[in-house]
Amino acid sequence: MKLLSIHYLRGIAALLVVVAHNSFLLSGEWVKNIPGALGVDIFFIISGFIITLATQKSSITPVSFIIKRFFRIWPVFFITWLLACLFVYRDQPLGTMINALLFGLQDYTRPGPGFGNSMLGPPWTLTYELLFYLLFGLSMMISYRYRSYVCAGIILASTVGLQLAVNGDFALASQISPQITVTHWWQAILKVAGNTILYEFIFGMLLAEAYLHRIVSKEVQWPRVISVIALIAAPFAAFIIGPQKFGMYGGFWLAALILLAAIISDYYRPTKEIPLMMFFGDISYSLYLVHFSLRIFILRFLPENTTAGQNILIFIFLMLCSILLATLFFHFIEKPGIKLGHRIAEKMRFEEQRVNS
Numbered sequence: 001m002k003l004l005s006i007h008y009l010r011g012i013a014a015l016l017v018v019v020a021h022n023s024f025l026l027s028g029e030w031v032k033n034i035p036g037a038l039g040v041d042i043f044f045i046i047s048g049f050i051i052t053l054a055t056q057k058s059s060i061t062p063v064s065f066i067i068k069r070f071f072r073i074w075p076v077f078f079i080t081w082l083l084a085c086l087f088v089y090r091d092q093p094l095g096t097m098i099n100a101l102l103f104g105l106q107d108y109t110r111p112g113p114g115f116g117n118s119m120l121g122p123p124w125t126l127t128y129e130l131l132f133y134l135l136f137g138l139s140m141m142i143s144y145r146y147r148s149y150v151c152a153g154i155i156l157a158s159t160v161g162l163q164l165a166v167n168g169d170f171a172l173a174s175q176i177s178p179q180i181t182v183t184h185w186w187q188a189i190l191k192v193a194g195n196t197i198l199y200e201f202i203f204g205m206l207l208a209e210a211y212l213h214r215i216v217s218k219e220v221q222w223p224r225v226i227s228v229i230a231l232i233a234a235p236f237a238a239f240i241i242g243p244q245k246f247g248m249y250g251g252f253w254l255a256a257l258i259l260l261a262a263i264i265s266d267y268y269r270p271t272k273e274i275p276l277m278m279f280f281g282d283i284s285y286s287l288y289l290v291h292f293s294l295r296i297f298i299l300r301f302l303p304e305n306t307t308a309g310q311n312i313l314i315f316i317f318l319m320l321c322s323i324l325l326a327t328l329f330f331h332f333i334e335k336p337g338i339k340l341g342h343r344i345a346e347k348m349r350f351e352e353q354r355v356n357s
Contacts, residue, residue, distance in 0.1 A: 004271035004278075005262040006046055011280025013039035013046075014287045017122060018322055020243075021292055025315040027308050033242035040125055040246055041200060041255035043288075047129060048204020049211075049259065051136055052148045056212060062137040064345035069133045071341025073126060076286050076334045084120055084293040092119060103127045105192075108182040111175040113197040113246055121292035131192055132201045148205035155198045162194035172196055174247020197247040203256055211263055224268040230261035286334050287326035294322055 020036020055065060078101075085097050099106070100119035103126055107116030118124040132151075139151035163170045166178035178194040180187050210216075216223055237254060244250035265271070280287075295318055302314060 003266045005266040007281035008277040010284040013042040014284035018291045025311040033239045035238040038251045041251035044200035045204040045259045048201035049208045052205045052208030062140040066137045067345045068341045071337045075337030080289045088293045112177040112195045152202045158193045173249040227261040227264035234258045283326040283330045286329035291322035
């Protein structure tokens, strides 16, 4: 099941992040209001929503789920990491490079949820994505029918429990995590598992459950009217509010409103296919991964002292290069990786059925 409104939002979220990271080249006060971080909050909620919808068939085993998700994110990430290490971050210590490859974050003494971010920049979010996938897979093993609710319970228990056990109190802000000194890999996992930005996945899962169970009748029209108004007002609200912190004391609330409105609108009247929006939705993951390192690489070859007009041209050039590289990654790495993951998962499922029979 593929909702075009969600697919379009993925593309918009990726573009928000890319524009925000390149906005230093633009002039004017309006630039300060580009809500780049909102794209991350949207991504997390979409992830919870899509994962719940994608696993609604009971034929999907936890192992198949993990394999498909691994091949969904790993090939593009690995190639991005490899090229970045070869051409962008050659001066970084080998340990830092390996840490980035293993989805480790740079400085766990820094505030969450980024903890100094990844060496590659935006891929710090994959650390939370992977943890969510593992918890969701575990929840599928515990109860397939109630997998999203079990996963939500595990996340709530881990965030509240870890913060209370270590900090002595609980904070909803996603900038707060268990005050653990990280000297081993498992302590880093606890820092991440205690961060409330995971609640964005919960909201996405609950949205999916509501959508699947059709809790609102289509005969009742007022939710559709409100959702259309919200979608029209959302871009203006986002730029008026401007950049916010990640998570529960930041962009979560506007991201949640946008996703809720988009899903309600699509429920009443399916979104029409728009080729350009489909394109950006398709390349959104690759675009999100490659643009940051590509920007650093390209800027090394450009003059430092440039005029405002030249900066605009550089901005356009960086955007076009990012989109072009993301398109190549999508067609030649991401899509083949997804297909390979599906083939492996199907083969394992077939072998499991043969053994059981």
